[in-house]
Amino acid sequence: MNENMTHYDTIIIGAGVVGSSIAYHLSEKTSNILVIDRHFPGAGTSGATQAWVWVHTKQPNWYAEFSMYSAEMYPILKKKLVDIEYVRTGGIAPIFDEDKLAKARELVKGQQEKGIEIHLLSKEEALAKEPYLSDQIIAATYSPLDGNVNPMRLNQAYIQAARRRKVTFSFYNPVTQIQRRGRQFVIQTEKETYTAGQLVLAAGTWTPLLAQHLGVQVPVRPVRGQILITEPAPRFLKHTVSGVRQTVNGEVLIGYSKEEAGFAKDTTWDIIGETARFGIKIIPALRRLRLVRAFAGLRAMPRDGLPIIGPVQGVPGLFLAVMHSGVTLSPIAGMLMSEILAGEAPSFPLEPFRLERFHE
């Protein structure tokens, strides 16, 4: 390899909401940053999501607390970035069965102990808040912290803000080889070869393929979700209801399916039908709305469901930022990663998010 290699202090692979948030936050502290993506932002998981900013019901409770800190960053981001259509609607999770009520009470108690504002609503209280909920519910959990955002706008807003601070982005540029040479990483791509002192892998469910070049195993797999989108309707849903939300544009997004289907991004008859029944069960008025499209996305799911954020032991300069719930967590993941990349102490302990927990 005698070709000219461009050097960057930090290279981030993956320009989804997580990678671009890291670039944006890091650009407030340091310079000379490159972000590489094999495709275009939004082509992967960041563009195939309901994009809830969701806190309550997350388990374990300390993880809900972590999600809350990230959700609390959204009102600030909304001021700092271009319009990302973030709305703090409050979130409602309806309960249909008596035997789940006692367990929901425990959940509410556990989350309140962590300082999360969450309430158990009676049927009447829930229907007063959200009149279009099914009258078959018997109760619901509610938190004012929950909301949603336009994920494509969020992704673009991070990128635009980072570009204004001189971060370089290279799209449609798949990485073909990563090597460690001395104190540097040599990253070969289809367009160019780069060197970097620090390398961040933020490629979601595709991260394990990149980490393999450096002999690092990352236990993350794709978990497919299928989502239905209706025609736009006048605003009738006030809240983000677990499984159903209405966009600023008026369309309703429905779905919370989980399938082990490898990297296949197809939609299927079974899940489309089941999702329609699920939506109508929770919000009966959806019956008369029309579906305009169905799509599937791949969650990046670590083996224990919790994020992997931080340095990799044994490979100095290598960092991972891979997680499910990248939309909810992208603000705090970007902030924490920017702190450690700039050599600062992280403002939230990263101990629970270490890669090494899987080997212990």
Add this chain to the structure above:
Amino acid sequence: MNCGWNRFADEFTIICRCEEVTRGEIETAISQGACTPDDIKRITRCGMGPCQSKTCRMPVMAIIAEFTGRPLSQVASPKARFPLFPVHLEVLATMPNRQNAEVIDILLHAIDNREQTGE
């Protein structure tokens, strides 16, 4: 063929009628690195409306061809998604579930998880 599609369109001409996206907005998206109709859709909502790009797909592909200097035959088509035309949800709800595929209730899922982790 390329110039035929766009000869009468200036930057204010609406290309996507459903979402009212102009030629100017599409060109801006291309200048930011968008290469396909799906890339442009994610930035501008072009082709995201009720017709699902059945009206604007060719004009958009022609603008990409013109801008990038590629022949139209080498410009990607937008991904076609189910359904071909809008269908009421109550109709979809009658489809059988042959594989017992599951859509998960998020709260019950959280409760099950809690029982597993024992927190």
